[in-house]
Amino acid sequence: MSVSGARAGSMETRHDVGYRLSALARVVELGPGRVDPALIAEAGKLLLRAGDRLKLSGDHTVVALAGGTGSGKSSLFNRISGLELSPTGVRRPTTARTHACVWGLDGAGPLLDWLQIQWRHRFARASALDRGESQLHGLILLDLPDHDSIRALTDHEADRLIQVVDVIVWVLDPQKYADAATHTKYVAELAGHEAVTVFALNQADRLAPEELAECVVDLSDLLKREGVQHPRIVPTSATTGRGVNSLKSVLAESVANRRAAIQRLEADVDRIMDRLTKVMPAPEAMAVQPTVDLARQEGLTDALCDAVGVPAVGEAMENVYGVRSIDWVGWPYARWAARLRPDPLNSLRLGNLREEIKSVTAASVSAQPAEVENAVQALADGLSSGMPEAWQNGVRDAARSQLNRLPQALSEELTEIAPRLDRVPGWWWLLKIWQYFLVVLFVAGVGWAGAIMLYGVFDIGRAPAELLGDVSALPWLVLMIVSVLGLGLLSAIASRNFVVLGAGKERDQLEREMRRRIGTVAKDMVIKPVEQELRRYNEFFASLTSARH
Structure with a gap:
């Protein structure tokens, strides 16, 4: 592959990984409260x-050349660089600080x-020394401190750099290539990083060819059990130089690809995504409707109306409307006569119906908190069905986020439109004037007829x-009196019908x-x-899917 082609491929892969990182x-932005905080912090x-x-x-x-004490990585570092850049010897740990050759x-x-x-630990290969090694141009080779060092500082530095370098070369020796400190803490944790991991079985000069082949097979089987499906193992000897050129070729390939x-x-994204997927598996129906459908909204409104008692308020208002209308549009004579009759309800001590109805509607409208909570809970349960538990809790929390204020808000909102008991429709005034006009006519007619009887009949x-x-x-006066009475009764009946219709309206x-207003x-x-x-849920799983691929 040409340099220009490699760079073009690198730019394309940068775009792909950039998309996944975005x-x-x-996911990190939307995950708090739904995903393990430690996992979110690691992804961050x-x-x-x-x-x-x-x-x-x-x-x-x-x-990075990484390995345990005595693996010979510093010697291998010097052999690859062609210079004595990193100190070697019997003192442990030999490498206290990371050395770099560029x-x-x-x-x-x-x-x-x-x-x-x-x-002071950075070294550059001069052009005179780079003859025949142009394929390594762009390589930064690090000699890390021993990861199993007894010095906490160097151990921390090795851990830090192992997490950030582009390629890791694990330098293992034949005696300790199965060391648990390397495999458990690092190799198994970095399973899935095969493309950027190389295993150098160093000090191969100490083994016979049959022993070396057996070690390579055994190491390969061990790595496969730890999740490294296709391990790249390069036998090397820093002392004799055996396998060093093969290792250089592997490094040169990585350098040339620029990938x-x-x-x-x-690989790091794949690893974190595998862990995220385990704790937050995608549901069968990953996407949900981002808006609450009209039927559920209507259902919530119905339930809240019942919790507030809208039908009871409407019925009470209608009753008040009807009872109060009697004082305005009823036939006065019938009303006066009713007052003279004893009320059987009084004997039962049920109180005045008018006052009871008045007290119902005069009080502020009050929502029942328990019924409001049940209505909200029913909505949340219906919408979150099938979601992972953490997101079910999220939908419930969102629905209940203002539950403490909701009953009071409903009560205050509806109290503003509670019917005014002292309101008198204009047509009630007209009917009352008409009824009393008929009363005056009736009284005048009776008085006129009485005068005729006294002066004209009895003389x-x-x-x-x-x-x-x-x-x-x-x-004619008798006919007028009867007509007025009839007209008054008809007016009263018609008025009552209008009142009933008006009350219903x-x-x-x-x-x-x-x-x-409740809606x-x-x-x-x-x-x-x-x-x-719901939008957060959809976006989270959409982002999770995008980051996974």
Whole structure:
């Protein structure tokens, strides 16, 4: 592959890994409260590390030689670099600080600063020494401190760099290649990083060919059991130089491809995604409707209306409307006569019906907290069915986020539109004037008829006016009196029918307005938080899927 082709491929893979990292960043943003905080924190650290590495030189590949005490990695480091750069000897740990050898120093400074390699431990291959090794141009080779060092400082430094380098070369010796400190703490944890992991079975000169072959097979089987499906094992000898060129070829291939940094990040993302998938498996129906459907909204409104007692308020208002209308549109004579009759309810001591009804509607509307909670809970349970438990709890929490304020908000909202008991429709005034006009006519007619009887029929004296003694007008007066009575009764009956119709209309309008306001409150305090959580759920799993592939 040409250099230009390698760089084009590197840019493409950078775009791919950037897309996955963006998706993972969204998972980290949406995950708190739904995913283990430790896992979210680890993913956050990966994002920071990946962001830093992608901003630094993509023309350099960082390769770390890691291994335990006595594995000979410092000797191997010197053999690959061709210089005595890292101290070797019998003293342990020999390497107390990380040493770096750079092939092609231009642009490597910021990357070495990020790796926290001290200036006095940085070395560059001069062009005169690079003859025949141009394939290693862009290599940054690190000799890490022993990971099993008794010095806590060097052990921490080795752990830190193992997490950030592009390629790891595990230097193992024939006596301790199965050492648990290496395999349990590092190799098994980094399973899935095969593309950026190489195993150098060093000190091969100490073994006979048959023994070496047996060690390679045994090490390969061990690594496969730990999840490394296709381990790359290179037998080497820092003393004799055996296998060093083969190891250089492996490193040169990584350098030429310019993909090791991306492959390392991809492997890190794969690892964190495997852990995220285990704790947060995708449900069968991954996406849910991001909005609460109209039927569920109507159901919540119905339940809240029942909790507030909208039907009872409407009925009470209708009763008050009917009872109060008697004082305004009823036939006065019937009303006066009713007052003279004893009320059987009084003997039962049930109180005044009017006052009872008045007290019902005069009080502020009050929502029942338990019924409100049940309505909200039913909505949340219906919407979260089939979700992972953490997200079911999230939907419930969102639905209940303002539950403490919801009953009071409903009560205050509906109290504002509670019917006014002292309100008198204008047509009641007209009917009352009409009824009393008929009363006046009736009284006038009876008085006129009485005067005719006294002056015209019984002739008790001289009539003050001719009409008061005109007997011929008497039949017409009786007809008028009867007509007034009939007209008054008909007016009362018609008025009562109008009152019933008006009361029903007023009740419908009141209940519609109360329902509308309850729906608005439910939308603002329950539906919107739930829909926000549903969108968060959809986006989380969409991002999880994008970051996984």
